[in-house]
Amino acid sequence: MKTRIGLQLISDKLVHRGACVRTLACSFVLGLCLIGCAQQPAYRPPSVAMPPAYRNAGATAGAHASPAAAGVQHAVHGRWWTTFDDPVLENLVETALAANLDIAVARARLRQALAGSSAAAAARLPLVTADGSAALRRQSLEDQFGRFASTIPGFDRTIALYGLGAGASWEIDLFGGLRAGQRAALADAAGAEAGVSGARLTVAAEVATTYLDAREIQARIDIATARIATLADLDRLVGLRLSRGIAAGLEADQVAADLAATRAIVPALEAALEAKLNRIDLLLGRMPGEAAIAIGTGAVPRAPELLPAAIPATLLTARPDLVAAERAVAAADARTAQAIAGQFPRLTLAALFGVLSTDVASLFGATATQGSVSAGLTGPVFAFGRVRADIEGNRGRRDEALAQYHLAVLRAAGEVETSFVALARSRDRASHLQASAAALARARAAARRAYAAGAVSLIEALDAERRLQLAQDGTVTAQADAARAAVSGFRALGGGWPDRAG
Missing domain, CATH: 1.20.5 (Single alpha-helices involved in coiled-coils or other helix-helix interfaces)
Structure with a gap:
């Protein structure tokens, strides 16, 4: 008991x-x-204090703006290049968006990031494997086992072994390391997606800007060519006056010098035009030579209205580069959480089941089954600062990404304000230069008539020609500057990326 x-x-x-x-x-x-x-606080998007309104938004809404133009601008904001009302430009941009190699590179990066996010999601799920084997073994009789086994009655030194098995392993995400890795991969994928939109916006803006450059150069070549023709007529007039003894040889030399100097301008402009055309072909993903035929000749497109439809705070989600920068912060924060989780143990469950037999006929019998179940807990014990260094390194990268994001926001806000002012001032300059060119054209005609009548000297006539050319050149450049400022403005405002993404 x-x-x-x-x-x-x-x-x-x-x-x-x-x-x-x-x-x-x-x-x-x-x-x-x-x-x-x-030790793993939830991620919060970085906060940025944005002004309630664009400081220079009203600069573009002066005498040049109109309600109808504003309505057109907002209606096609997602395809802003159509607001220039230039079919050639529209065709170039659409072709570039379909064939540009920088966009292809961005899409390839997106595929990589999506694959990474899929892999990170799969890491949180069990891994199931299967295997099969068939082996034939002949035992040596010269080693200790072979000598002992050969004394057993019925020993066969040739053995066939067949097996089938399945296994599964699963890491239990106790401390959120795998979840953090998945968040980081998803943030990378979102950033890569914004990168594709950013590449499309950049390519469209570069095509438009280069096209405007080409149109400006063509217009300047036309101005120089017209002045060459005018100076050639004046040269003939001076030659006639010289043959009659009315003009001096100095006047003939002055006209010839101006004519040669103006002719020297054209080759430089033609070389610059060729460079712009080749740049367009590169942006369109094709060999040089096609752009010259595609764009032909034409005037500089008129700059469209640039009227922001929202407050500056929407810029944070309107620009793909800012979205990508914010996602970089999120990815760095998630990787910091993943590094913190690395200082705790990892729990892994594993299971194996299979059959093993020396005879195929008995392979699926009850006596051929085998299996095991296990659980393992592993973690750092003496890492000598490695884990802490990894955590601090990731925190530093997170702080770097955060600073880069704030810098990108400030730069974006400055680009928007600058584009507003540049557009308004370029329009004003073009308007004044147009008035100046019109007055100088009348003055040149009067100087030509007065010179032919002998009322003024040749120097006054040539000065009128030079001033007119400068005014015409300035007008074309100012018009192109205004159009380029509009392109910069559309790009700074995000180019309608949310509209196209939706």
Whole structure:
């Protein structure tokens, strides 16, 4: 009786001790989970104080703006290049968006990022594997095992072995390391997607700007060519006056010098035009030579209205580069959380099941089955600062991404304000220069008539020609500057990226 009571007491103590051990183990794991969660705060997008309105938005809404133009601008904001009302430009931009190689590179990066996010999501799920084997082995009789086994009756030194098996392993995400890795991969994918939109916006803006450059150069070539023709007529007039003894040889030399100097301008402009055309071909992903035929000749397109439809705060989600920068911050924050989780143990569950037999016929019998179930807990014990260094490195990269984001926001806001002022001032300059060119054209005609009548000197006539050319050149450049400022404005405002993304 005493023996049974003693055995019962021992059994109760063992059961109690086992329960205590399980309780302590569960408390330990739960405590680690709470510690891990406490050190991984939820991500919050960085906050930026934006002004309530664009400071220079009203600069473009002066005498040049009109309600009808504003309505057109907003209606086609997603395809802003159509607001220039230039079919050639529209065709060039659409072709570039379909064939540009920089956009192709951005799309390839997006595919890589999406694959990375899929891999990160799969890392949180069990991994199931299967295998099969068939082997034929012949045992040596010269080693110790072979010598011993050969003494056993019925020993066969040739053995066939067949097996089938399946296994599964699963890392339990106790401390959120895998979840953080998935968040980082998703942020990378979102940033790469914004990168594709950013590449499209950049290419469209570069095509438009280069096209405007080409049109400006063509217009300047036309102005120089017209002045060459005018100076050639004046040269003939001076030659006639010289043959009659009315003009001096100095006048002939002056006209010839101006004519040669003006002719020297054309080759430089033609070389610049060729460079712009080749740039257009590169942006369109094709060999040089096609752009010259595609664009033909034409005037500089008139700059459209640039009227922002929203407050500056919407710029944070309107520009793909700012979205990509914010996603870079999110990815860096998630990788910091992943590094923090790396200082805690990792729990892995594994299971194996299979069959193994020396005979195919008995491979699926009950006696051929085998299996195992295991759980493993691994973690750093003596890392000598490696884990802490990894955490600090990721925190530094997060702070770097955050500073880059704030810098990008400031730069974007400045680009918007600058584009507003540049557009307004270029329009004003073009208007004044147009008036100046008109007056100088009348003055030149009067100077030509007066010179032919002998009322003024040749120097006055040539000066009128030079001033007119400068005014005409300035007018074309100012018009092109206004159009380029509009392109910069559309690009700074995001180019309707949310509209196209939706």
